[in-house]
Amino acid sequence: MEKILHKERLDDWIAALSDREILSPALEDGVWAFRPAGAAVRLDYPNTTQPPKGLAFPQREVFFSFEQVKGEAPLLRQTLPQVAQRVVFGVRPCDGRAVPRMDKVFSDHVEDPYYWARRKQVAYVGLACQQPPSSNCFCQSVGGSPVSSDGLDVLLTDLGERYFAAAVSETGKALMMAGESLFEAATDADRAQLQGAHAAALARPQRAVRDPDALPSKLKASFDSPLWEELARACIGCGICTFLCPTCHCFDINDEVTGAAPLKGKRVRTWDTCQFPDFTMHTSGHNPRENSGARLRQRVSHKFQYFHENFAMHQCTGCGRCVTGCPVGIDIVSVVNKVAEHAG
Amino acid sequence: MINLQDIRDTARDLLASGEVRAVIGFRSGSRGMAAEPAFITRPEEADELVWDPTCFHNLALYLVEDRKFQAHARANPAAPIAVVAKGCDARAIVVLLQEHYFKRDQVYIIGVSCEGSGVLDERKLAGHLNGFPATSAAFDGDDFVFVTAQGEQRLPAREVMAERCLECREPYPREHNVVLGENRSGRELALPFAALTRFEAQSPAERWEFWQRHFERCIRCYACRSVCPMCFCDECVVDSITYPVTAETTAEEKANRVRWIERSATRSENITYHMTRAMHLAGRCVDCGECERVCPVNIPLRLLNNKMEREARERFGYEPGASIGGPSLVASFRDDDPGQFIR
Ligand code: SF4
Ligand code: SF4
Ligand code: SF4
Ligand code: SF4
Ligand code: SF4
Numbered sequence: 123m124e125k126i127l128h129k130e131r132l133d134d135w136i137a138a139l140s141d142r143e144i145l146s147p148a149l150e151d152g153v154w155a156f157r158p159a160g161a162a163v164r165l166d167y168p169n170t171t172q173p174p175k176g177l178a179f180p181q182r183e184v185f186f187s188f189e190q191v192k193g194e195a196p197l198l199r200q201t202l203p204q205v206a207q208r209v210v211f212g213v214r215p216c217d218g219r220a221v222p223r224m225d226k227v228f229s230d231h232v233e234d235p236y237y238w239a240r241r242k243q244v245a246y247v248g249l250a251c252q253q254p255p256s257s258n259c260f261c262q263s264v265g266g267s268p269v270s271s272d273g274l275d276v277l278l279t280d281l282g283e284r285y286f287a288a289a290v291s292e293t294g295k296a297l298m299m300a301g302e303s304l305f306e307a308a309t310d311a312d313r314a315q316l317q318g319a320h321a322a323a324l325a326r327p328q329r330a331v332r333d334p335d336a337l338p339s340k341l342k343a344s345f346d347s348p349l350w351e352e353l354a355r356a357c358i359g360c361g362i363c364t365f366l367c368p369t370c371h372c373f374d375i376n377d378e379v380t381g382a383a384p385l386k387g388k389r390v391r392t393w394d395t396c397q398f399p400d401f402t403m404h405t406s407g408h409n410p411r412e413n414s415g416a417r418l419r420q421r422v423s424h425k426f427q428y429f430h431e432n433f434a435m436h437q438c439t440g441c442g443r444c445v446t447g448c449p450v451g452i453d454i455v456s457v458v459n460k461v462a463e464h465a466g
Numbered sequence: 467m468i469n470l471q472d473i474r475d476t477a478r479d480l481l482a483s484g485e486v487r488a489v490i491g492f493r494s495g496s497r498g499m500a501a502e503p504a505f506i507t508r509p510e511e512a513d514e515l516v517w518d519p520t521c522f523h524n525l526a527l528y529l530v531e532d533r534k535f536q537a538h539a540r541a542n543p544a545a546p547i548a549v550v551a552k553g554c555d556a557r558a559i560v561v562l563l564q565e566h567y568f569k570r571d572q573v574y575i576i577g578v579s580c581e582g583s584g585v586l587d588e589r590k591l592a593g594h595l596n597g598f599p600a601t602s603a604a605f606d607g608d609d610f611v612f613v614t615a616q617g618e619q620r621l622p623a624r625e626v627m628a629e630r631c632l633e634c635r636e637p638y639p640r641e642h643n644v645v646l647g648e649n650r651s652g653r654e655l656a657l658p659f660a661a662l663t664r665f666e667a668q669s670p671a672e673r674w675e676f677w678q679r680h681f682e683r684c685i686r687c688y689a690c691r692s693v694c695p696m697c698f699c700d701e702c703v704v705d706s707i708t709y710p711v712t713a714e715t716t717a718e719e720k721a722n723r724v725r726w727i728e729r730s731a732t733r734s735e736n737i738t739y740h741m742t743r744a745m746h747l748a749g750r751c752v753d754c755g756e757c758e759r760v761c762p763v764n765i766p767l768r769l770l771n772n773k774m775e776r777e778a779r780e781r782f783g784y785e786p787g788a789s790i791g792g793p794s795l796v797a798s799f800r801d802d803d804p805g806q807f808i809r
Binding site: 151152153171172181182257258355356358359360361362365366374376378390392393395398400445446447448449450451453455456 | 764
């Protein structure tokens with residue numbers, strides 16, 4: 123389904139979707155974040171600091187609550203998330219491409235009920251990039267594009283006064299049908315304008331990963347390279363690069379105990395990251411990923427080798443957040459380029 | 467103005483003569499215009515070093531890292547490690563020396579005076595350039611000059627300088643082995659604690675609302691802790707398993723260890739984390755501003771640490787990083803301490 127939506131009708135479309143929760147980028151305290159949109163959706167943003175990942179995989183998820191009176195069997199209460207239908211506006215194509223990747227992670231071998239309870243309720247309305255929103259964008263190097271509709275339900279392209287709206291999924295069609303009278307049919311002239319806008323977007327320069335197809339084998343060959351330690355020399359082991367990444371998904375599970383007699387609490391899942399020094403710490407005190415070099419190798423190889431071996435696609439979508447956010451300038455693009463160059 | 471060649475020559479000579487085993491300085495990065503920390507061990511690498519207003523980082527952090535590395539490797543290197551240090555970085559080194567983290571002869575301080583230029587605030591700059599990236603930054607004595615795709619842009623120092631530099635009292639690294647640049651006072655563009663004073667003019671209810679709003683957002687990446695040279699504990703209350711595990715530690719002990727702060731990034735846990743960190747930095751924070759700079763979600767952490775700094779100053783006349791020989795705030799006692807309970 124391809125339609126035209128005049129910009130001044132965007133808010134009417136939002137109103138037509140009022141039975142769902144609407145989110146869109148908002149600038150709060152200097153940070154662009156997806157927030158409840160209220161009546162007005164803002165689409166004049168560069169990109170959000172964090173991707174919309176948390177809507178399906180929040181930083182904190184309660185699995186169940188427990189209670190045990192001494193000597194009796196414990197009582198467990200599963201707490202599957204109950205969330206309303208949500209539509210998130212202003213998803214960049216790189217973040218759209220993260221969605222099928224996260225879906226794979228949370229359904230391979232076992233379907234994660236918590237992830238899917240949230241995921242099934244979210245619809246993603248994307249916005250094609252006309253300009254790379256950051257100087258660290260490299261989506262085209264990793265098989266994406268600034269106009270990709272992969273993983274999205276609707277893709278909007280800005281045509282000046284109007285949006286070209288393309289439904290990509292059944293969910294997307296339903297969203298557009300809900301505001302049917304607001305949309306106009308797209309003509310051949312509109313399609314020609316769309317193609318022009320897309321071609322211009324594709325032609326804008328981005329940073330480049332050289333020969334991304336060769337990366338899985340080159341990374342494999344570089345496992346023992348001393349280069350890792352050198353490249354990670356400045357890394358402070360914060361998790362910024364992973365906590366801002368649309369496809370990082372590592373987690374920790376803990377019991378949060380709130381009372382001793384009876385023993386009470388909740389079992390919760392929280393984000394964790396391979397960049398924290400204690401991430402792989404064994405209970406013996408031995409740590410197989412002992413230094414920041416080994417940890418950088420894990421992050422980069424997971425994105426460009428292990429994920430590729432498992433699912434035949436790179437896990438990195440080129441959003442550039444880890445590059446922009448790293449406080450000491452560790453830059454995944456130059457890291458992979460240097461490692462690949464070294465591997466010959 | 468500091469002559470970059472002087473920094474390079476100093477580093478080269480120190481490495482060539484074997485007087486130091488490595489130099490920690492700055493080189494240009496591959497991401498935007500910001501410099502990045504550099505570790506050089508060969509004299510011919512000295513030409514990689516740079517010096518400009520994007521040399522934000524407090525490199526004292528890497529002295530701590532080096533010390534931890536040496537301890538782990540059971541190494542006892544004969545030669546010291548050299549570090550390029552601004553005024554605030556040198557104050558951080560002094561606190562580390564006061565706390566006996568390493569010995570004075572294990573570090574060689576290449577002091578560089580900020581001479582009133584200080585470093586930039588990337589967020590302020592981004593606001594001024596409407597999101598367009600700059601490719602380089604320089605300071606010409608009055609203004610910062612940026613090169614962008616749209617041409618050269620000049621911006622007054624006050625508008626793009628880091629807050630801590632606006633308020634800086636000592637841009638000259640008093641403790642040093644060698645020092646480059648003149649001993650000039652700060653620019654006095656703002657009074658010390660200007661931002662804190664503005665903040666404290668609000669009512670307690672407003673301030674509480676402010677902190678709740680900000681800490682709600684914290685994602686607990688701990689970048690603020692990881693970047694701070696004063697946060698060097700081997701065990702931190704927020705980590706799950708860094709507490710010492712020996713062959714004798716039982717499974718029961720591991721499981722029942724007290725957890726002060728939950729891993730969940732919820733407002734209450736986040737506030738507890740930040741309060742704990744602020745208390746651990748009382749009389750130790752040197753206001754290098756790194757914690758605030760690195761926060762990915764823009765939490766104004768400097769206000770919190772400034773508050774502790776001002777308390778130490780007003781109540782005890784104490785200034786962190788002032789002298790190696792002086793006592794540390796929490797480990798000292800004076801007859802005229804205002805607290806009655808201690809006598
Ligand atoms: S690895 Fe970096 S560039 Fe790639 S998707 Fe994650 S944050 Fe974005
Ligand atoms: S690469 Fe950068 S963002 Fe990631 S852990 Fe290291 S210092 Fe932090
Ligand atoms: S706080 Fe002072 S010493 Fe530190 S960078 Fe700024 S001007 Fe230089
Ligand atoms: S750097 Fe910011 S987000 Fe990260 S833990 Fe510190 S305050 Fe929280
Ligand atoms: S608390 Fe922040 S400002 Fe103070 S020394 Fe640590 S990083 Fe610097």
